[in-house]
Amino acid sequence: MTYIIYPKNGKIKVTNRVTREVQKSDYYIHCDPKGKVVSLIFKDGHKVSYSFKRFHEFTGESYEAWLRKVASSLKIYVPDEVAAKVIEVMGG
Numbered sequence: 094m095t096y097i098i099y100p101k102n103g104k105i106k107v108t109n110r111v112t113r114e115v116q117k118s119d120y121y122i123h124c125d126p127k128g129k130v131v132s133l134i135f136k137d138g139h140k141v142s143y144s145f146k147r148f149h150e151f152t153g154e155s156y157e158a159w160l161r162k163v164a165s166s167l168k169i170y171v172p173d174e175v176a177a178k179v180i181e182v183m184g185g
Contacts, residue, residue, distance in 0.1 A: 098122040124182045
């Protein structure tokens with residue numbers, strides 16, 4: 094199951110399919126817990142992705158360490174509560 098998280102009127106909405114509302118947002122976050130990938134996609138098409146597989150290959154660290162890295166990295170771009178929701182969806 095994959096999830097799309099996006100802010101709507103200052104509130105976080107979580108859905109499992111892309112809608113027009115998502116496309117109207119400034120950004121949305123695609124979470125794939127099964128594939129262990131989180132992608133932050135901006136309205137202009139710019140994309141930032143975080144892959145557990147790549148992280149683990151380079152560092153040898155655990156999934157929990159990766160989730161902490163994702164949370165701290167996302168906070169550069171999105172509010173804390175959105176980053177926290179991503180971690181919740183990813184199983185952290």
